[in-house]
Amino acid sequence: MSPLAFILIGLLASATVTLVAWRGDRRRDLRRCAKCAYDLTAVAGRVCPECGHAAAAESELFRSRRHHRSFLAGLVATIGLAFAAMFNLSQGSWAQRVPRPVMAVLLNFFGAPPASGGTLPAPDPKLKSSSKSWDRLVWAHQAAVGLDAWAKAVLASRGPISDAELAQLVPLADAAHALFAQVGGTFSIEAWPVDRVPDGVARVRAGAANDSELSARLNWVLAELQFDGADYTHRPDFAFVPDEIIQQALGHQDAAVRKFGIDRFGRRLQLALVTRKLPLPPGLSQVEAIAATDSDAAARRRAQDVLAYLDSFFPNARQHGPSPSR
């Protein structure tokens, strides 16, 4: 007999016990102790000689009786066996069959990322293509810890982002973006630990619509998690790096931050050109200025690359103003 048959027989038995115990002993014609069911037919008064329970009223002695302990035991067994049956019927390795809330607890206990010398916690690369489903889930969990650290860093402060804060966050943004690009290649059924991060941030964003500075921070968090640098995901909560952050970066005194600004401007531009729906992002004149006169050679080159890209796809876009769709 298969394990499933055993489980189903046990399920039937425990469900029967539960129902019978719930229904209980319906007889109302016997005079019994309400607590221990001792027969009080021959006893005068309402004090049970067996357990000492004193009934408050005569009617209490004629109640039908529900078997509470059997009922509870049967219910627990029924629920447990129902889970066992679901587990047995589901497909895949155990790590995919255990319910996700349980797995999330296990991953939090046993799936901490290795010590990292980098800007964000990073997953153990050996686990990503392990043959064990558990290992791959741990990898996804560790990646999620890194992405969560990025979200927490951006949301550690409130209000507008200062230039000093921007300089601190830019390396984290690049690390988060690179990490998300790696996650994009994972088997989707095992990417759920990662999906929890943008889903959580998107929920916060839904409640922050009235706070434009907080919204900008949340949009930046999401932007780095949903764009892999070459293409965009089709998530309904897809977000761009906010234009004001790109413009702030393009005008930053630190060349590394300006390069970040050019890079994210380039992404926004690419999306505007590919979809042909959005206006060109603001900041074009800043990019042109960097391309012409920036003191940093690498920044100049990157800005020139972005402009060359724009000119090659839409030769007239720069002369004809903000909309590439004309």
Ligand SMILES: [Zn+2]
């Ligand atoms: Zn009694």
